[in-house]
Amino acid sequence: MGSSLATVIVVTSGKGGVGKTTTSASFATGLAQRGYRTVVIDFDVGLRNLDLIMGCERRVVYDFINVINNEASLNQALIRDKRVENLYILPASQTRDKEALTKEGVERVLNELRQSFEYIVCDSPAGIERGALMALYFADEALVVTNPEVSSVRDSDRILGILASRSRRAEQGDIPVKEHLVLARYAAERAHRGDMLSVDDVLEILGISLLGVVPESPVVLQSSNAGVPVILEDGSDAGSAYSDLVDRFLGKSLPHRFVTVQKKGLLQRLFGGS
Amino acid sequence: MLLRFPQQTGSEQPPFELKGSLFTLTVLRLFQLDMAAIEQHLAEKIKQAPGFFDNTPVVIDLEGLTLPPDGVDFNGLYELLRKHGMAPVGIRNGSPELQATARLAGLPVLPESRPAGTSKKSERAESTPAHAHAQIIDHPVRSGQQFYAPDGDLIVLGAVSAGADVIADGNIHVYGVLRGRALAGIKGDAGTRIFCHSLEAALISIAGRYRVSEHISPADWGRAAQIRLMDDHLAIEALIR
Ligand SMILES: Nc1ncnc2c1ncn2[C@@H]1O[C@H](COP(=O)(O)OP(=O)(O)O)[C@@H](O)[C@H]1O
Numbered sequence: 001m002g003s004s005l006a007t008v009i010v011v012t013s014g015k016g017g018v019g020k021t022t023t024s025a026s027f028a029t030g031l032a033q034r035g036y037r038t039v040v041i042d043f044d045v046g047l048r049n050l051d052l053i054m055g056c057e058r059r060v061v062y063d064f065i066n067v068i069n070n071e072a073s074l075n076q077a078l079i080r081d082k083r084v085e086n087l088y089i090l091p092a093s094q095t096r097d098k099e100a101l102t103k104e105g106v107e108r109v110l111n112e113l114r115q116s117f118e119y120i121v122c123d124s125p126a127g128i129e130r131g132a133l134m135a136l137y138f139a140d141e142a143l144v145v146t147n148p149e150v151s152s153v154r155d156s157d158r159i160l161g162i163l164a165s166r167s168r169r170a171e172q173g174d175i176p177v178k179e180h181l182v183l184a185r186y187a188a189e190r191a192h193r194g195d196m197l198s199v200d201d202v203l204e205i206l207g208i209s210l211l212g213v214v215p216e217s218p219v220v221l222q223s224s225n226a227g228v229p230v231i232l233e234d235g236s237d238a239g240s241a242y243s244d245l246v247d248r249f250l251g252k253s254l255p256h257r258f259v260t261v262q263k264k265g266l267l268q269r270l271f272g273g274s
Numbered sequence: 275m276l277l278r279f280p281q282q283t284g285s286e287q288p289p290f291e292l293k294g295s296l297f298t299l300t301v302l303r304l305f306q307l308d309m310a311a312i313e314q315h316l317a318e319k320i321k322q323a324p325g326f327f328d329n330t331p332v333v334i335d336l337e338g339l340t341l342p343p344d345g346v347d348f349n350g351l352y353e354l355l356r357k358h359g360m361a362p363v364g365i366r367n368g369s370p371e372l373q374a375t376a377r378l379a380g381l382p383v384l385p386e387s388r389p390a391g392t393s394k395k396s397e398r399a400e401s402t403p404a405h406a407h408a409q410i411i412d413h414p415v416r417s418g419q420q421f422y423a424p425d426g427d428l429i430v431l432g433a434v435s436a437g438a439d440v441i442a443d444g445n446i447h448v449y450g451v452l453r454g455r456a457l458a459g460i461k462g463d464a465g466t467r468i469f470c471h472s473l474e475a476a477l478i479s480i481a482g483r484y485r486v487s488e489h490i491s492p493a494d495w496g497r498a499a500q501i502r503l504m505d506d507h508l509a510i511e512a513l514i515r
Pocket residue numbers: 013015016017018019020021022023126184185186214215216217218220221224238
């Protein structure tokens with residue numbers, strides 16, 4: 001649990017609305033459930049919603065920017081999750097603009113977090129502006145969240161280029177940031193019909209290893225409205241996809257689920273099955 | 275910059291077209307500005323080889339010239355060289371001040387070329403010039419990235435994504451899928467080629483001739499290919515493996 005063992009993971013995508021925050025919340029929760037001291041940071045300054053999905057928005061007093069500006073200590077700003085031990089949230093500011101995220105400030109806060117956490121998960125805002133660049137700059141590993149559509153894949157490709165050229169690891173010539181693909185909002189039927197890119201299409205274009213496929217599921221919206229990370233919805237499809245994903249991240253080898261069309265009587269009869 | 279705009283589809287031939295091209299030029303490297311000394315040295319050269327400077331186009335290289343306090347009389351220099359059979363076409367290198375003065379005298383500033391090499395007259399055939407060195411990119415080139423290999427070949431060990439550019443003065447080799455844009459020989463070297471494992475490019479260009487994806491035939495799409503200029507047109511050939 002020494003400081004040097006802390007791993008910084010950015011959850012990024014380029015495009016908005018693809019499931020970064022959903023993934024950050026469930027991924028961090030899953031790591032903590034498995035016993036790792038984990039903090040998840042909202043880098044989406046001005047548009048914070050990680051605290052909503054984590055169900056702790058009413059407990060936000062101080063935020064990330066307050067800590068960067070030395071207006072509050074980390075201990076004052078960190079919110080301890082009520083359901084899962086070992087899990088902490090560092091919320092974003094609702095009001096300040098992204099310019100407050102300075103490289104020096106972010107580095108100082110991350111270094112302080114490294115003293116007491118094993119995993120630091122950074123929920124990136126969309127785009128390739130300052131907030132997104134700061135979220136990925138100090139990363140050791142990256143979860144690149146992509147939806148199975150051309151524009152999302154293109155934006156992820158762009159982010160992979162930035163990780164490979166503008167992260168601290170790239171600038172210092174260290175071992176490159178380890179890249180993992182999270183294919184979210186995947187609808188096997190639609191990919192099968194050719195309305196969406198398939199898992200293979202996306203892998204062929206991006207050429208990085210697949211950490212998990214998260215199916216498009218109504219449970220995600222329900223659980224985020226209830227302030228519960230979907231990984232805590234036992235038995236749900238998206239929840240178990242995130243569980244598998246965390247186990248794979250920690251080294252387990254599990255077959256990918258939700259990739260092929262589920263056997264449905266009607267579909268089978270209509271389209272002859274596969 | 276060397277991309278040519280698609281020709282007008284009208285029946286009339288346009289009055290001219292612009293193309294990038296490569297010439298071998300004599301470079302006159304100027305070390306001092308003593309006009310009398312220059313004239314004397316020139317006269318000696320001509321005595322050794324009469325008719326040698328028969329309207330020879332020359333580029334005046336100012337790199338080795340220390341800035342004289344009272345400026346440079348480019349008009350006088352031009353006249354002097356003209357008188358001895360040289361045709362100055364421009365200058366290269368030199369301080370911004372020198373370049374500005376040259377421009378005022380009607381001498382354009384030429385971009386730096388590949389390594390000066392021998393100052394002797396190059397009589398090599400017009401085949402592919404030897405490129406100084408290759409630049410190797412040992413990772414995929416992602417959307418939004420651009421790599422340029424000045425003076426030589428660009429070798430990519432991986433795919434070139436849609437929205438990425440790979441550019442070289444020499445050849446381009448892509449050991450992966452080429453989905454972005456590849457521009458070989460951008461300084462005008464018509465002998466350069468593009469090689470790729472799978473041709474799915476948004477644009478391919480050699481020495482300014484280009485083709486966009488919709489004009490790449492379905493027969494060539496997705497195949498290992500080499501692209502080169504034949505009779506001034508881009509030719510796509512399958513790489514037999
Ligand atoms: N697997 C999924 N199935 C259905 N809806 C999803 C899924 N993942 C995310 N969403 C929905 O998509 C929207 C954007 O998700 P969010 O995680 O906030 O994306 P981002 O942080 O990338 O902008 C939310 O309404 C969320 O509920």
